Amino acid sequence: MSYEIEKFDPEIFEAIEKELTRQNDHLEMIASENFTLPAVMEAMGSVLTNKYAEGYPGKRYYGGCENADKVEQIAIDRVCKLFDCKFANVQPHSGSQANGAVYAALLKPYDKILGMDLSHGGHLTHGSKPSFSGKNYQSFTYGVELDGRINYDKVMEIAKTVQPKIIVCGASAYAREIDFKKFREIADEVGAILFADVAHIAGLVVAGEHMSPFPYADVVTTTTHKTLAGPRGGAIMTNDEDIAKKINSAIFPGLQGGPLVHVIAAKAVGFKHNLSPEWKEYAKNVKANASKLAEVLVARGYDVVSGGTDNHLVLVSFLNKEFSGKDADAALGAAGITVNKNTVPGETRSPFVTSGIRIGSPALTSRGMGVKEFEWIANKIADVLDNINDSALHAKIKEEVKELASNFIIYDKPIY
Numbered sequence: 565m566s567y568e569i570e571k572f573d574p575e576i577f578e579a580i581e582k583e584l585t586r587q588n589d590h591l592e593m594i595a596s597e598n599f600t601l602p603a604v605m606e607a608m609g610s611v612l613t614n615k616y617a618e619g620y621p622g623k624r625y626y627g628g629c630e631n632a633d634k635v636e637q638i639a640i641d642r643v644c645k646l647f648d649c650k651f652a653n654v655q656p657h658s659g660s661q662a663n664g665a666v667y668a669a670l671l672k673p674y675d676k677i678l679g680m681d682l683s684h685g686g687h688l689t690h691g692s693k694p695s696f697s698g699k700n701y702q703s704f705t706y707g708v709e710l711d712g713r714i715n716y717d718k719v720m721e722i723a724k725t726v727q728p729k730i731i732v733c734g735a736s737a738y739a740r741e742i743d744f745k746k747f748r749e750i751a752d753e754v755g756a757i758l759f760a761d762v763a764h765i766a767g768l769v770v771a772g773e774h775m776s777p778f779p780y781a782d783v784v785t786t787t788t789h790k791t792l793a794g795p796r797g798g799a800i801m802t803n804d805e806d807i808a809k810k811i812n813s814a815i816f817p818g819l820q821g822g823p824l825v826h827v828i829a830a831k832a833v834g835f836k837h838n839l840s841p842e843w844k845e846y847a848k849n850v851k852a853n854a855s856k857l858a859e860v861l862v863a864r865g866y867d868v869v870s871g872g873t874d875n876h877l878v879l880v881s882f883l884n885k886e887f888s889g890k891d892a893d894a895a896l897g898a899a900g901i902t903v904n905k906n907t908v909p910g911e912t913r914s915p916f917v918t919s920g921i922r923i924g925s926p927a928l929t930s931r932g933m934g935v936k937e938f939e940w941i942a943n944k945i946a947d948v949l950d951n952i953n954d955s956a957l958h959a960k961i962k963e964e965v966k967e968l969a970s971n972f973i974i975y976d977k978p979i980y
């Protein structure tokens with residue numbers, strides 16, 4: 565197989581080829597990553613990228629949008645079916661853009677946002693100071709207890725004091741089920757809008773493997789590339805027609821220009837995958853694999869935050885260890901296992917060093933690995949952590965990891 569890009573731009577092609585090798589040889593355990601279908605990548609590489617389609621299906625500012633209309637309407641219909649909701653906007657270029665649109669649609673500058681603290685597992689866009697969400701709005705936070713769980717009574721107290729215009733629920737590093745019903749009660753108590761950001765857990769939600777944010781949340785955002793395993797992008801869902809109209813105006817012309825029609829097509833293909841009977845099986849396996857990981861790490865003496873997991877990720881704390889999250893991340897990297905350092909409840913180190921790691925199961929589950937492989941991997945992770953300075957052992961494990969990975973190849977070429 566030869567590609568145009570191979571001749572036209574060998575430098576970039578070489579990097580793409582090396583990335584394929586990296587993805588094949590390593591064990592990808594970053595909880596926000598996944599492997600998408602070749603069919604999704606084909607849609608992203610299609611001629612749809614050439615089309616300007618500002619506006620929405622049937623209401624465009626450019627001619628020649630009949631195919632773009634079809635693609636976008638199918639994506640909308642499929643995501644509404646997945647989440648069992650009435651309205652959706654599939655144009656956000658990313659999860660952050662989706663969240664920006666929610667605020668732009670429903671808040672005025674300096675209105676109050678109450679979201680989960682970044683260092684407790686929340687996302688930058690939930691009111692963190694370096695993000696637009698913490699600059700353009702007055703942001704307040706809730707967090708987790710030392711046991712790693714949200715205390716809903718405390719969130720209620722904070723909400724009563726803050727009186728936020730909007731409450732954001734959803735997280736990037738939280739291993740337990742999020743109780744959207746309880747958040748609804750809190751929002752009702754203080755008259756706030758409830759905004760659920762299911763970027764991390766959407767793939768479980770649409771399979772019935774995590775409580776749905778509907779009918780509790782007023783508005784819901786997601787990424788399409790994390791547990792949903794689609795192309796990189798975002799989506800916004802609601803059952804409220806008035807909110808839906810405001811969201812559409814906030815995305816275009818508010819925040820974005822022309823939609824990425826090729827990515828919307830890829831989202832539609834991804835949603836078709838999520839609607840298939842196999843998807844339910846996948847989501848069950850994602851959870852079973854993460855549980856196995858937590859179980860082995862606990863058995864090996866590691867401090868798993870909250871003692872286990874209800875979803876696709878496991879947080880491990882090294883508060884009681886000599887080494888940091890950064891050290892663990894580097895040692896596991898040397899062993900061919902990719903994770904990320906993460907703050908943990910009761911954090912004592914800086915955000916650049918941290919006392920924990922976050923480990924996820926979605927990507928390796930997409931490669932076809934099951935509990936048997938996850939048990940093996942979890943033991944290798946513990947071997948590395950038990951011998952954090954033994955670089956010879958890390959190199960040996962890297963070879964073993966490569967051997968395991970070679971049995972679970974999902975892409976046979978770098979470009980689809």
Ligand SMILES: *Cc1c(COP(=O)(O)O)cnc(C)c1O
Pocket residue numbers: 596657658659660661663686687689734735736761762763764787797798
């Ligand atoms: C990943 C994530 C986002 C942002 O998604 P991007 O596509 O990276 O902008 C938003 N919210 C949560 C909870 C996330 O985990």
